[in-house]
Amino acid sequence: MSSTLIIIPTYNECDNISLLMNGIEAQAPSCSVLFVDDNSSDSTQEEIQRFIDAKPDQVFIEKRSGKLGLGTAYIHGFKWALNRGFDQVIQMDADLSHDPKYLPKMIAALKAAPLVIGSRYVAGGGTKNWSAIRKVISRFGSIYARIILQLPVKDFTGGFNGWQAATLKSLPLDEIKSNGYVFQIEMKARALRAGFNFHEYPIIFVDRQIGQSKMSSGIVYEAIWRVLTLRLKLAAVQGKKITGRRVGL
Ligand SMILES: Nc1nc2c(ncn2[C@@H]2O[C@H](COP(=O)(O)OP(=O)(O)OP(=O)(O)O)[C@@H](O)[C@H]2O)c(=O)[nH]1
Ligand SMILES: [Mg+2]
Helix, strand or coil, X not given: CCCEEEEEEECCCHHHXXXXXXXXXXXXXXXXXXXXXXXXXXXXXXXXXXXXXXXXXXXXXXXXXXXXXXXXXHHHHXXXXXXXXXXXXXXXXXXXXXXXXXHHHHHHHCCCCCEEEEECCCCCCEXXXXXXXXXXXXXXXXXXXXXXXXXXXXXXXCCCEEEEHHHHHCCCHHHCCCCHHHHHHHHHHHHHHCCCCEEEEECEEECCCCCCCCCCHHHHHHHHHHHHHHHHXXXXXXXXXXXXXXXXX
C-alpha cells in the first residue's frame, strides 16, 4: 500500500486541532500527519502534542521559530515528506475549511493523476458561508491566473491538493518563495509547466468558523502583480514546453 502524508501548516489554530484530527482519523486512518507550526502563541502545539503522544509513529510536528509564511511552511513539509520516502502528499488547512471527508476520494484519485486539485470551481464544488465579495475575489483570482498563465486550471488558489511524490520531486522547491494565494498558484503552474497532468476533484469549501484568518487585502493586491511576475519567470525558465492536461478518472 502506498504511504500518504497529510501536511497541515498551523498558526494559532488551537481550537481547530482536535476537531480536525478526529476527522482525519475517521476518514483516513492509515495516513500520517505532519503539522508545520510557526511558534503559535496559543496552545496549538500542546493540542498537537496530545495526538503525537497517542500515535508517535503517525503524527509529527515541525516547529519553526516564528511566523515565516504559508508557502515556506509547505516547502518545509514537502521536503520532509520526500526525505522520508512518502509516496504521496496531501496539503490542507487546519481551520476546517477543508473537510477531511474528501480525503479518501482525493487519495484514491492520486493513483491516476500526479496532481489532484481540490476544486471549488468544477461541477459539484462550491463555497459555504462566504460573503459575496469573498466569492468574487476568489473567482476572479482563479480566472486571472488562468488567463495570465495560460493554463487550464479552474481553481488555482485553493490549498487542498494532493501530490504524487514524483511530481514534487521534479519541482525546484528551493526556488519557490511565494506565499499565500500565489504559493498555491505557483505550485500548480510549475507542475503543469513541467508536463504533469491534473485532476480537479469537487470540494465544498466552508469558511472558517473558529480562529482568525491570516489573509488580508494586501495579500490580494500583492497576488495580482506577483502572478504577472510568475508568468515572466516561468516563461524564462521553461520555454514553450507541452503543459500538463486535465484528466478525468
Ligand atoms: N506554519 C504556518 N501556517 C500558517 C501561516 N499562515 C497561515 N497558516 C496556516 O495556513 C492555513 C491557511 O491559513 P488561513 O488563515 O486559514 O488562510 P485562508 O484559508 O486563505 O483564509 P481564510 O479563508 O480567511 O481562513 C491555516 O491552517 C493557518 O493556520 C504561517 O505563516 N505559518
Ligand atoms: Mg482558511
